[in-house]
Structures are given as C-alpha cells and as structure tokens.
Amino acid sequence: MSHDIPPRQACFPIRVVMEMTGLTARQIRYYEEQGLVKPDRNEGNQRMFSLFDIERLNTVKAYIEKGINIAGIKAIMSSDG
C-alpha cells in the first residue's frame, strides 16, 4: 500500500460505523450517550470511531438483538468487558 499508513488508529465517521454495525446514527449516538462507547472527537466536533468502538458497538447490537436492554448491556460490559 503506497497510498498512506495509519497515522495512529484507524478512525471512521458515523456513516461508516453505521454500515459496519448495521445500527442507525441515532442508535450509535444514543449508545454513546449511555456510555457504551466513547468515540473521540475531531476538530469539527464530529465523532471519530476507532476499530475498538466499532467492535464494541457490534457487541452492543448483539445484546440488543438478544433482547437485552441498555441497562443490562451496561452491567454486562462493565463487569466483564
């Protein structure tokens, strides 16, 4: 790859996270509000999701699909990351 190397960690805008997780922007922002993910913020105050955030959101999605609510997911991820 002679284009460019990862400056620090691969980060993506919510648009990409949306497609990678299958979640809506609303859900992603809501889960962040609940403390399930903590994406960084760029100069324009936009969320910059790392690979870890995306994987975490996928975990959250899996729990939601299992019928677990935010409180339950928070307890699970908080006790056994």
Add this chain to the structure above:
DNA sequence: TTTCTCACA
C-alpha cells in the same frame, strides 16, 4: 455534502 445538537411525536 455530512455531522452535530436539541426538541417533538
């Protein structure tokens, strides 16, 4: 053009 926050249904 895309994302952000806030408020409403």
Add this chain to the structure above:
DNA sequence: TGTGAGCA
C-alpha cells in the same frame, strides 16, 4: 427510536 430544524 424516528424525524425535522438550524448550525458548523
């Protein structure tokens, strides 16, 4: 949770 308005 979805949608719309107004802004950067």
